[in-house]
Amino acid sequence: MPLSMNREVFVTCAVTGSGATQDRSRHVPRSPAEIAASAIDAARAGAAIVHCHVRDPDTGAPSRRLDLYREVTDRIREAEVDVVLNLTAGMGGDIVFGSPEAPFPLNADATDMIGAAERVEHVKQCLPEICTLDCGTMNFAEADYVMTNTPGMLQVMGRMMTALGVRPEIEAFDTGHLWYAKQLVADGVLDAPALVQLCMGVPWGAPDDLNTFMAMVNNVPDDWTFSAFSLGRNQMAYVAAAVLAGGNVRVGLEDNLWLDRGVLASNAQLVERAVTIVETMGARVIGPAEVRAKLGLQKRAPAA
Amino acid sequence: MPLSMNREVFVTCAVTGSGATQDRSRHVPRSPAEIAASAIDAARAGAAIVHCHVRDPDTGAPSRRLDLYREVTDRIREAEVDVVLNLTAGMGGDIVFGSPEAPFPLNADATDMIGAAERVEHVKQCLPEICTLDCGTMNFAEADYVMTNTPGMLQVMGRMMTALGVRPEIEAFDTGHLWYAKQLVADGVLDAPALVQLCMGVPWGAPDDLNTFMAMVNNVPDDWTFSAFSLGRNQMAYVAAAVLAGGNVRVGLEDNLWLDRGVLASNAQLVERAVTIVETMGARVIGPAEVRAKLGLQKRAPAA
Amino acid sequence: MPLSMNREVFVTCAVTGSGATQDRSRHVPRSPAEIAASAIDAARAGAAIVHCHVRDPDTGAPSRRLDLYREVTDRIREAEVDVVLNLTAGMGGDIVFGSPEAPFPLNADATDMIGAAERVEHVKQCLPEICTLDCGTMNFAEADYVMTNTPGMLQVMGRMMTALGVRPEIEAFDTGHLWYAKQLVADGVLDAPALVQLCMGVPWGAPDDLNTFMAMVNNVPDDWTFSAFSLGRNQMAYVAAAVLAGGNVRVGLEDNLWLDRGVLASNAQLVERAVTIVETMGARVIGPAEVRAKLGLQKRAPAA
Amino acid sequence: MPLSMNREVFVTCAVTGSGATQDRSRHVPRSPAEIAASAIDAARAGAAIVHCHVRDPDTGAPSRRLDLYREVTDRIREAEVDVVLNLTAGMGGDIVFGSPEAPFPLNADATDMIGAAERVEHVKQCLPEICTLDCGTMNFAEADYVMTNTPGMLQVMGRMMTALGVRPEIEAFDTGHLWYAKQLVADGVLDAPALVQLCMGVPWGAPDDLNTFMAMVNNVPDDWTFSAFSLGRNQMAYVAAAVLAGGNVRVGLEDNLWLDRGVLASNAQLVERAVTIVETMGARVIGPAEVRAKLGLQKRAPAA
Numbered sequence A, B, C, D: 001m002p003l004s005m006n007r008e009v010f011v012t013c014a015v016t017g018s019g020a021t022q023d024r025s026r027h028v029p030r031s032p033a034e035i036a037a038s039a040i041d042a043a044r045a046g047a048a049i050v051h052c053h054v055r056d057p058d059t060g061a062p063s064r065r066l067d068l069y070r071e072v073t074d075r076i077r078e079a080e081v082d083v084v085l086n087l088t089a090g091m092g093g094d095i096v097f098g099s100p101e102a103p104f105p106l107n108a109d110a111t112d113m114i115g116a117a118e119r120v121e122h123v124k125q126c127l128p129e130i131c132t133l134d135c136g137t138m139n140f141a142e143a144d145y146v147m148t149n150t151p152g153m154l155q156v157m158g159r160m161m162t163a164l165g166v167r168p169e170i171e172a173f174d175t176g177h178l179w180y181a182k183q184l185v186a187d188g189v190l191d192a193p194a195l196v197q198l199c200m201g202v203p204w205g206a207p208d209d210l211n212t213f214m215a216m217v218n219n220v221p222d223d224w225t226f227s228a229f230s231l232g233r234n235q236m237a238y239v240a241a242a243v244l245a246g247g248n249v250r251v252g253l254e255d256n257l258w259l260d261r262g263v264l265a266s267n268a269q270l271v272e273r274a275v276t277i278v279e280t281m282g283a284r285v286i287g288p289a290e291v292r293a294k295l296g297l298q299k300r301a302p303a304a
């Protein structure tokens, strides 16, 4: 039967994102030391992959400083617990307009649009097994903001990642992003079979109803590997949905801060919950070595 | 958003079915005392509804003896634990043919086709809150067997249930059964909004892939209440699927004997697992009083 | 892209069925001569395949007389116009019960349940390229009737068809029938890749909404060939739906009597309409030789 | 049955777009006189609505000059043939980056980002019955281009359109755009029930496979009116798909230049084809008066 349940599931923990969440929960890690510690806790709880952004250690603001990425990488590589490292490459594609009546000049403080090589520099230096590739341009739940990743940018960034031997995890926030991901593979920019994360319920991308989710799942090529998550309160529901549809799961504080109503979560607690759901459904949670074998990933030391 | 997750979920435990499972697990209850005890255990574990068949206490063979239904009813009604009672009305629609080369004469020992009044007599006497109505005719995974419920039969049985004030739970084993259920409501045989159980993965009815499941869910009228289950190894996966799609859940030994590979389950253990999934997903499990209020059910003593 | 439109479409004309339609339209052919003539007209209008039942020439009642099948076959084989012949093997699986209160004794006049060899005898004698295999048991829009094709019967009939070198066209009236068809292939009863007809909107099988249709299409294995139709007023709409979903089309008086409101259709007129839709959508209608090549069919003379 | 076929269908002709198509077909109208003439021809062929952009009469380049919009409006309003006028409000949201390695400075010649009031000024002056609202931000099949419509911009433009009494036709190019459209209605920016165009197969928005299409259709609120189209070679196929799914249709040179392989189309020819499909499927094509009644539109003279 197509779309049969995945019985060997990997869990990704999205440890800390780029949203302004650092002041909304004391559990959101800020410094490289905190991020690595939270990632390691998540790995102990069952996450095979940790997906990390970095933040300014003082303010908690999202950052793309190379030294912070490098410190996170070193700390995770040196930990006793093995885990697959996934670094974001999503930073540096942010435009914020002046206002609806005066889009230009851009809001210069909030805008951060850089070139492809600079967006991938930390990947080149840290050599994680995986880095993300946000496969499109879209609105978010902010009045004047656009997440910007043009086809031209994605072609260049994708070729760089492929050349580095770092596996891109395609982030598809809507059906068109998945369509373009297939084009990147058809163009030889990305290797097949690819790895894709279906990002559901991120306003204003694909909503997280099951019809939309299944439309995306039905469009993932048979030989690709997919994972899925939903933002916010449906995070645990999508653990179940993803497994049912044949995929893998992602949880973590990047996507959801809450364990229960009024109870803030840690990354490890979210991973524990996900593991409970996966195992209670009758599937097995696989570890980092199995993930590397399955996806053909290389664990490497950062560039000297 | 349509098809949003159900946050107030009831769990039905299908305590013992009509399949030849009694010799495959020591946990499958046979006598009315065993069935009631297993049902009560399931209720303690979180089931708001118990769905019961009866069996010959000696052989374990499926039965439709009125005294057995009555004893199960009395024992459940007298228990300390409150629970909504759902009795099957599926018995008495069984045809078994001679063989592919000689369909007639029927296999008289295995065939059990009776009239509508007789099929509903135990419902009339026991007055459970709910009884099932298998809403169609189909093959099962047996060479010469047909589960037989003609439109004429369903009209007559449905009218009887409605007249008795017992809520039919429509069992839809495929998309056509759900279609006919809507016809029964349109014809005034059943009251709207109706209650429907989507029975997935029962060979040879609807397979339990998510596309087929969503096609059925999309066809449930907005004001109806639905529950869903899948047979066998996907039972727990469908707990998650049902909740995600906005429905309620059913587990129990009628549908699945196994807790884990090689580990036989009790009804209470299956309910516990389902409750874990539902709660870990962030929903609340509701009890029998809330179910009666939600569905407009009446708890009544059996007929004197 | 998956599920892309079919650009090389074959049209099947279902020339005359087994329903009581013969008195509702003068165009429904009855005698072998009429059936063959209507089939040839349909072929001239663009049908690559003609699907035929036979009827009593005098009363128009559905029949399974061997001489009638043979005469239809001979006339079609001898016609100037080439066309792929598809004979029904659906006759002989009809049960009609006494009534809801007294299912037995069966309505002997209306019941027609015969053995597998007898159901396939006309196929053996006529050796059409294709014969149908109704892949399940279900209710129709008649109070006491059941179309009966048990798994055991389907196994035996399927093996006979395969041995004869006649390609079965699996008729799937609901999602469970398609599931069992895949089991027949898995069991080696039918050869892969198989040919399947998705029969939509036949009460009480799968309804013809697009969600249900897509659930079925998504479950057709990638290497199978499918066709689809809908009963009654949506017949032409499903010509478009089938092509869009990557399939082939079926029209004809077995499924629909009307050309427009109040205007009775001929088979040729229905085929003409279907061809118009297919071509206007930008696809090409293929002929019998291309169909034989595509499906690996053999055109043979009837057995001597 | 949900999602039943629409039996009273309106056809929109998208007469000329903003793409660089003017040099690829002599039929793409450029001057206001040509655009109006082509629109009127389309109306005669059966289009109830004409959706118009304007172009520089000399170069054919897309334009947003007020005098051109006004001349198109006047010519269409003065024509003998009645038709509902739909003007684009999509112009003025175009960003083109420098290159992947140097996104800034923007390509100033190609970038055209203006304020909300300016984007709606021609609507205020021309007072068409309908104007479009492109409900999101996305990539197209151009390396460095982004179609930009932020949430803040859509809020302001939407309120202006509502205040003017001009009905916005929401253009949803992906599932997230439809989601945000519902938010605009929930926020009171747009009136309910809304009118939405599902734009399928526009790279890199939603692909035009039927699963994705049905996910979008399933998310259109029951009381909204929708239309749908697909870009390019599937244009006519989507006429059928839209009607089947309960919607209305759009064809025209904005979306597709070809009638057949190697044969360039006129707008009237494309409308004729669409009408043929709709009518052959058994539906009726409705005219401008019926559309105004159905959608509550006002036909008004342009502002003095």
Ligand SMILES: [Zn+2]
Residues within 6 Å of the ligand: A014, A017, A018, A051, A053, A088, A090, A254
């Ligand atoms: Zn991230």
Ligand SMILES: [Zn+2]
Residues within 6 Å of the ligand: B014, B017, B018, B051, B052, B053, B088, B090, B254
């Ligand atoms: Zn039962």
Ligand SMILES: [Zn+2]
Residues within 6 Å of the ligand: C014, C017, C018, C051, C053, C088, C090, C254
């Ligand atoms: Zn037939």
Ligand SMILES: [Zn+2]
Residues within 6 Å of the ligand: D014, D017, D018, D051, D053, D088, D090, D254
């Ligand atoms: Zn336009």
